[in-house]
Amino acid sequence: MSSQADRQTSVPVDAVDVVSPADAEASEAAPAVLTVRGLTISVRDLELVSDVDLSVGPGERVGLIGESGSGKSLTALGILGLLPEDVTAAGSVRLSGIDHDLIGAGERRLSRVRGNHLAMVFQEPMTALNPTMRIADQVAEAMLVHRTQSNRRTARAAAVELLDRVQLTGIARAYPHQLSGGQRQRVVLAIALANDPALLICDEPTTALDVTVQAMVLDLILRGVTARDSALLFITHDLAVVATICQRVLVMYGGRVVESGPVREVFTNPRHRYTEGLLAASDLEAADSGPVGTSEPVRRRLPTIQGTVPAAGHFPDGCVFRTRCPHATEVCAERPPWTGDQTRGFACHHPAGADDV
Amino acid sequence: MSADLGPVGHAVGGRRRWNPSLLVGGFIVALIAVVALVSFVWTPYDATLVDPAGRLASPSWTHWLGTDKFGRDILSQLMVGSRTTLFVGLVAVGVAAVIGVPLGIFAAMTRRWSSELVMRANDLLLAFPALLLAIMFGAVFGASTTTAMVAIGIATIPSFVRVIRSGGMQVMRTEYVLAARAAGRRPFPIAIRHVLPNVVSLITVQASVSFAIAVLAEAALSFLGYGTPPPTPSWGRMLQESQEFLFSAPRLAVFPGLAIAVAVLGFNLLGDGLRDHFDPKLEDRR
Numbered sequence: 001m002s003s004q005a006d007r008q009t010s011v012p013v014d015a016v017d018v019v020s021p022a023d024a025e026a027s028e029a030a031p032a033v034l035t036v037r038g039l040t041i042s043v044r045d046l047e048l049v050s051d052v053d054l055s056v057g058p059g060e061r062v063g064l065i066g067e068s069g070s071g072k073s074l075t076a077l078g079i080l081g082l083l084p085e086d087v088t089a090a091g092s093v094r095l096s097g098i099d100h101d102l103i104g105a106g107e108r109r110l111s112r113v114r115g116n117h118l119a120m121v122f123q124e125p126m127t128a129l130n131p132t133m134r135i136a137d138q139v140a141e142a143m144l145v146h147r148t149q150s151n152r153r154t155a156r157a158a159a160v161e162l163l164d165r166v167q168l169t170g171i172a173r174a175y176p177h178q179l180s181g182g183q184r185q186r187v188v189l190a191i192a193l194a195n196d197p198a199l200l201i202c203d204e205p206t207t208a209l210d211v212t213v214q215a216m217v218l219d220l221i222l223r224g225v226t227a228r229d230s231a232l233l234f235i236t237h238d239l240a241v242v243a244t245i246c247q248r249v250l251v252m253y254g255g256r257v258v259e260s261g262p263v264r265e266v267f268t269n270p271r272h273r274y275t276e277g278l279l280a281a282s283d284l285e286a287a288d289s290g291p292v293g294t295s296e297p298v299r300r301r302l303p304t305i306q307g308t309v310p311a312a313g314h315f316p317d318g319c320v321f322r323t324r325c326p327h328a329t330e331v332c333a334e335r336p337p338w339t340g341d342q343t344r345g346f347a348c349h350h351p352a353g354a355d356d357v
Numbered sequence: 358m359s360a361d362l363g364p365v366g367h368a369v370g371g372r373r374r375w376n377p378s379l380l381v382g383g384f385i386v387a388l389i390a391v392v393a394l395v396s397f398v399w400t401p402y403d404a405t406l407v408d409p410a411g412r413l414a415s416p417s418w419t420h421w422l423g424t425d426k427f428g429r430d431i432l433s434q435l436m437v438g439s440r441t442t443l444f445v446g447l448v449a450v451g452v453a454a455v456i457g458v459p460l461g462i463f464a465a466m467t468r469r470w471s472s473e474l475v476m477r478a479n480d481l482l483l484a485f486p487a488l489l490l491a492i493m494f495g496a497v498f499g500a501s502t503t504t505a506m507v508a509i510g511i512a513t514i515p516s517f518v519r520v521i522r523s524g525g526m527q528v529m530r531t532e533y534v535l536a537a538r539a540a541g542r543r544p545f546p547i548a549i550r551h552v553l554p555n556v557v558s559l560i561t562v563q564a565s566v567s568f569a570i571a572v573l574a575e576a577a578l579s580f581l582g583y584g585t586p587p588p589t590p591s592w593g594r595m596l597q598e599s600q601e602f603l604f605s606a607p608r609l610a611v612f613p614g615l616a617i618a619v620a621v622l623g624f625n626l627l628g629d630g631l632r633d634h635f636d637p638k639l640e641d642r643r
Contacts (some may be wrong), residue, residue: 084471085468107543111543112541114539120539122539130533130537130551191536192540268597
């Protein structure tokens with residue numbers, strides 16, 4: 001865990017991100033914790049995730065948004081090497097402090113990284129815990145696996161403290177079925193943070209939770225990663241959550257990253273037409289404010305993105321969004337190049353905001 | 358929200374309620390076990406004591422359940438016979454579980470081809486009738502209680518493999534196994550700590566059902582003369598010896614038959630009851 005101790009506490013996001021993987025190894029400055037290059041995930045001939053590039057700096061909080069089926073979760077599973085048997089990944093996934101690529105690494109080497117340098121919180125807290133084990137034992141196990149704690153007794157003590165930290169006291173001996181969804185998710189979080197991971201991946205950790213509990217779990221996640229100086233890759237389809245906790249955001253659609261940049265910039269000045277549509281579709285304020293002075297309050301309909309997400313493998317070539325995009329032209333049949341850099345960029349032939357110029 | 362934060366209170370250490378199947382099944386099995394234990398130190402008569410003068414006696418105060426064609430006390434024979442029944446059941450189920458459970462978990466956890474290999478070998482064994490296997494074993498190694506129970510045990514392996522594999526595959530698909538892998542657990546610890554405890558209920562149920570089947574199989578084998586050889590009392594052989602007196606003294610068939618039926622029922626009920634009782638996942642539903 002020395003790499004974490006050495007890590008600088010606050011690194012300017014921009015400075016980190018432009019560093020290419022090659023430079024990252026050479027420079028002492030602040031190598032990205034996670035560097036994904038050209039990650040492609042496919043089932044036989046079907047590409048589910050294509051050519052995803054992403055990097056997360058030390059202590060940085062990055063959001064990965066997109067609707068169901070856009071490949072967010074697969075990307076996360078691909079990073080951890082936990083894809084189902086018949087799903088294959090290609091490309092490169094590097095983690096700082098790990099001298100091998102995670103793609104193509106054997107189970108033995110991967111299991112040393114998982115839960116240690118890289119931890120994950122899953123979406124469904126109701127099933128993410130072993131129903132036959134007491135929760136403190138499950139937390140303790142996470143530390144025993146990676147020898148963070150040398151014996152069962154110290155591991156248990158550490159587990160109780162970790163549970164304390166996520167505001168679960170006096171339930172160390174409980175079984176998962178005795179806990180609520182929010183409590184279970186906090187146990188899962190305690191397990192994920194047990195070994196002070198350099199990177200925590202959260203796959204829609206609050207989607208299955210009650211709204212009031214969501215805020216609390218989010219807060220605990222934030223506090224957990226900040227206290228450990230861990231980086232966070234937060235997968236969600238909730239734009240508000242991303243706006244609250246992330247510094248940078250990547251927008252995925254059809255298995256591709258279509259836009260990325262600092263949260264504020266992407267949300268106020270979206271360039272990709274999909275991001276634009278997504279934001280318009282969640283602009284409740286605009287929808288609620290009808291014209292003033294009318295006798296009946298007229299409510300505008302919330303704008304939606306026309307059409308539906310195609311089934312996996314049925315995305316058009318070229319720009320994946322062109323079948324649903326109101327601005328699509330013939331040129332969109334060609335795959336749009338990435339405009340900008342790693343920090344701020346998009347892949348669109350007719351970017352929003354360009355017409356106004 | 359405050360409820361969510363606090364300790365779970367009543368739920369911790371909450372006792373699961375008893376259910377009738379468990380009570381009745383447990384009582385029957387315990388009764389058989391007690392009878393078997395008592396038979397080591399005391400039986401009304403020596404179970405193998407032949408008394409030509411008192412043969413085929415009706416139930417009376419001296420012989421509660423009467424005597425058989427050699428004048429042996431039926432109750433004493435039933436008591437000693439329960440030892441054979443329990444012993445055969447235990448060993449047969451033990452053999453089947455010790456081999457079948459690891460194989461089932463292995464088949465559930467490994468990649469396609471090795472899993473297929475185990476399952477096809479399993480089908481091969483499954484295609485072999487248990488009694489035929491036991492008779493074959495008896496012909497080769499000589500009829501004895503040991504041969505019978507090993508043969509019954511081997512014949513019971515496939516059912517364990519199948520049930521445990523399907524249960525194991527379900528467990529492997531759960532998020533907590535994915536989470537365990539994401540936490541860096543290796544396959545063997547996952548098998549021991551996550552898969553095995555979560556198929557325990559399946560093992561219990563399968564064991565009790567198999568126990569019942571093993572009791573029946575032992576009786577059948579003894580009936581056919583391939584099981585426990587005389588003079589060791591066995592319920593199955595008692596049944597066989599009663600054949601010629603089916604009309605003159607039907608009680609000779611009724612008592613051992615009843616013992617077998619009650620034992621089978623008891624183990625089945627116990628299995629059902631145990632499944633409901635020990636499975637923490639079922640608690641909320643009741």
